[in-house]
Amino acid sequence: MDRPNQSGNPEQLSLLDTQNEDSEFEELDDSWLEGDFGLDEESDRTVEPVARELLTLKLLREAIQAQNPGDAVMQDFAEIVLPNLLKYTVGVTAKGGKFFAEYLDRVVNPQRIAVGKDPIRRDNAADQSLNTHLLNGLFPANLIERRLQTLDTTVRRQVKERERRLLVSGFILHDFEKFDYDLIPRMPEEFRAIRRDPEGDIRKRSIEEHREIITVLVETLELDHFICPATPDDWQQYLDDLLFLAYNAQRRNDTNLNLSEDGLNPVLRDRTLRCLADLTCLADRLASIVKHPQDAENSGLNDIIHGLSDGQLRFTYHAISENRGVLTNVVNNALMDAYESLNIDPENPHYTTLLYLPTGAIYLASRDAPQISSDSLPNRVVDGIKALCAGQLSLRQTGFGRDGKGMKYADYYNLFFDDPGLMQVALDATLRIVNPNKGSVATKRSENLMAFQQRGVLSGDYDFSFSDDIRIDQLAEFGDLMNRKIWGERVNQLETVIKERAKERKKQKDLPELSEIKPEVLPENIIHKVAEFWQLSEYSPQIREIQRINEKLKELKLKGNTGGVPYEWYFLAAKFLEKNPGIEDLRETCSNVMAYVTQLTQPVVAQYPVADGWDDVREWVGKVVMLPGQTQETSTAEQVDVFLKELAYYKAAKKPGRGRQMICSISHSPYSVNEQMESAVLFTPQVYTNKQHLGGSNAKRNISSIAGIEMMLRQILMNQTQAVGKRFEDGKYRYLYFYPTYYFTP
Incomplete structure (x- = not known):
């Protein structure tokens, strides 16, 4: 329907014209409302709840499957047994904590003292849940069993898939008295009451009662489906085999090796049973004894592995006396690589990494395995750090930034790159940071130069005017950085180096003298060489005047300074682009300048012996790495000497005036110490520390080379942003570290 509107345009409708609105709605066809849309139909569709899985279970399953591809036994363990094991053992104490407080301290030790015996030692009394205890023993024992299968051993001859399933089940059940029976649905009340009584001892009950307990646990944990996957009910024939393994997991207590006297009727042959019992005992001892890498030398562990392997295998280790975080991980990896580099035959390796601890590793070694050379370890660690970081630094340019004084970078770049390599990284960083999306400061630089000119600091005959152009910023910042x-x-x-050599020659006359660096290649003259390279030598007088601004201000007794801004490079960059206006991408231009400067400077570097900066790390590695056979005990005199040195360092740091010495505010390490720079740390350097001189004007903390390397590794390998110093700290990032209470296994 045509409707007039106030504007007289029939194609436009007025929002205020509503006089015929009702009549229009009456004419609308509403028959579509009578259609059948199926809203009255009954639906049998239901929304299925999202399946939820315990994260611990998911991670463990993935790890087991990845580590044991094609292994039906471990795959079935992960799918069948593990979910139930976590359900009934995660919160149950196996060692330390409640177990020691309620059982050993209140029951066992008083009884031992009453009969004149010493109380049980608490060397291994650290808290450990039953779940952790079982898995910590099962996984390394499984790896050892697989290794024994490759050698001429009883394990290879006697242990097949059925025996392996019984071995796993027997170890899971070996601490059957430590399960919380109140959590087991079908456990008889009689046994629950005994378990709740601190003086009750399930292990001292009859074999028939033990059979009843084991039966309930097997069915609760679904070990019946694990032992006999095709016919679960057939597991009953192995009940006494499981009891034998459970009894003999410990050799001092609760052993039951005499089958004829105790009424056990196992199915497996005696030799096979004893072999499985040894593996069960080894698993239990690994989970109970190992807290430190040096525990690999425990005689009990080595006696068992010697017997199982017929003398072909032994345990060994490496240890690190300090835990510094990422740096410790790098050292651990370097040492493991050193051991594994000795493996000539992949099928019969000399060393297999078995347990991963925070400060070392334990290896399963062949009897005749060669020793690693400790002399090569420091360089191996340095090479490992370089391999980890150099690629990341080239890719991400972590630690590069720009402030009012220009581009800057973290000092640790000098550890990974020679000058040409660092210049290339600097070029990538400059073009990334000083990009076309950022505003140019070229006009401000020009205005400041003209202000100096008006004050008589610069000659009035020169033209220092140029406008904003991000290409000027890029070229100037890279030139100054390079x-x-x-x-x-x-x-x-x-x-x-030249000064140190001069001092050394006073004591040792036969040392060759090092010549002074030629003036034409000093940093203040390189810019003039670049001007010649660009055929802009006519601007050298202006550049020299700009370089002397601070000196001229002092001569004229005027206030102010350049503040570290590279005005000379901004001026030269502006003149270059005036001469070459068509260049848009400066990468090739900068690369050509870089090649020219390298040609000038590298022959100079080759004339002098320059340290690579890794000497402190090499020295530190030599001190903290401990290998079998090394003397680790420190005499009292040596300990006193170390303490007195540390005290002397601390007092020297507090000393005012001459003789004051910097010390590390983080680790107190006796290595070279420098002031923290914001571009090289993940927190604000200006933080109060009692290791800095009180009342001083410098609030920046000092940091040793070793602590600096740790900060560097965290910045490069853990920081996923370009933020450093205060900007990183303001982000309130938090990292979650996973360190095992005991150890990790592959």
């Missing part, structure tokens, strides 16, 4: 910072730091290092 020249004043990268090459400048190298020159400072070379000059230090």
Whole structure:
């Protein structure tokens, strides 16, 4: 229907024109409302709840399946037994904690003391849940059993799939008295009452009662389906075999090796049973004894592995005396690589990493395995750090940033790259940070130069005007970074070497003298060489005046300074782009300059012996790594000497005036110490510390080279952003570390 509107345009409808609205709605066809949309139909569709799975179970299953591909026994354990094991054992104490408080301390030890015996030692009294105890023993024992299968041993001849399933089940049940019977649905009340009584001892009940308990546990944990997957009811024939393994997991207590006297009627042959009992005992001892890498030398563990392997295998280890975090992990990995590098035959390796501890590892070694060389370990650690970090630094340029003074980078880059390599990384970082999306500061630099000119610091005959252009910023910032910072730091290092050699020659005259660096390749002159390379030599006078701004201000007794801003490079970059206006991408231009500067500077570097910066790390590795056979006991005199040295360092740090010495505010390490720089740490360097001189103007903390390496590794390998220093700290990032109470297994 056509409706007039206030504008007179028939194609437009007025929002205020509603006089015929009702009549229009009356004419609408509403028959569509009578259609059948199926809303009255009954539906049998239900929304299925999302299946939920315990994260611990999911992770353990994935780990077991990944570590044991094609192993039906371990696959069935992960699918059938593990869910029930977690359900009934996670909160149950096996060692330490409630177990020691309610059983050993209140029952066993008073009885022992009453008869004149010493109380049970608590060396291994650390808290351990029943679940942790069982898995910590099962996984390494499984790896050992697989290794024994490759050798000429009784295990290879006697232990097949059925025996392995009984071995796993027997170990799971070996601490049957420690299960919380109140959690087991079908456990008779009689046994629950005994379990609740601190003075009750399930292990001292009759074999028939033990059979009843084991039967309930087997069915609760679904071990029947694990032992006999095809016919679960057939597991009953192995009941006494399981009891034999459970009884003999411990050799001092509750052993039951005499089958004829105790009424056990196992199905397996005697030799097979004893072999499985040894493996069960080994699993129990690994879970109970091992707390430190040095525990690999425990005589009980080595006696069992010697018997199982017919003398072909033994345990060994490496240990680290300090735990510094990521750096410790790098050292651990380097040592494991050193051991595994000796494996010539993959089918019969000399060393197999068995247990991973926070400060070391335990290996299963062949009897005639060669020893690793401790002399090569420091360089292996350094190579490992370089391999981890160099690629990441090239890719992400972590630690590079820009402030009001220009581009800057973390000092640790000098550890990974030579000058040409670092210049290439610096170019990538500059083009990433100073990108077209950022505003140019070229005009501000020009205005400041003209302000200096008006104050008489710069000659009035020169033109210092140029406008904003991000290409000027890119070229200037890279030129300054390459020249004043990268090459400048190298020159400072070379000059230090020259001075040290001069001091040494006073004591040792036959040392060759090191010549001074030629003036034309000093950082302040490199920019003039670049001007020549760009055919802009006519601007060298202006550049020299800009370089002398601070000196001129002092001569004229004027306030102010350049503040570290590379004005000379901004001026030269502006002139270069005036001459070459068509260049949009400066990467090739910068690469050509970089190649030219490298050609000038690298022959100079080759003339001087320069340390690579890793000497402290090499020394530290040599001190903290411990291998079997090394003397680890420190005499009292040596301990006193270490303490007195640390005290002397601390007092020297507090000393005012001359003779004051910097010490590390993080680890107190006796290594070279430098001031923390914000680009190299993940927190604000200006933090109060009692290891800094009170009342001083410098609030920055000092950091040793070893602690600095740890900070570097965390920044490179753990920081997923480009934030450093205060910006990182303000982000309130939190990291979750996983360290085992005992050990990890493959």
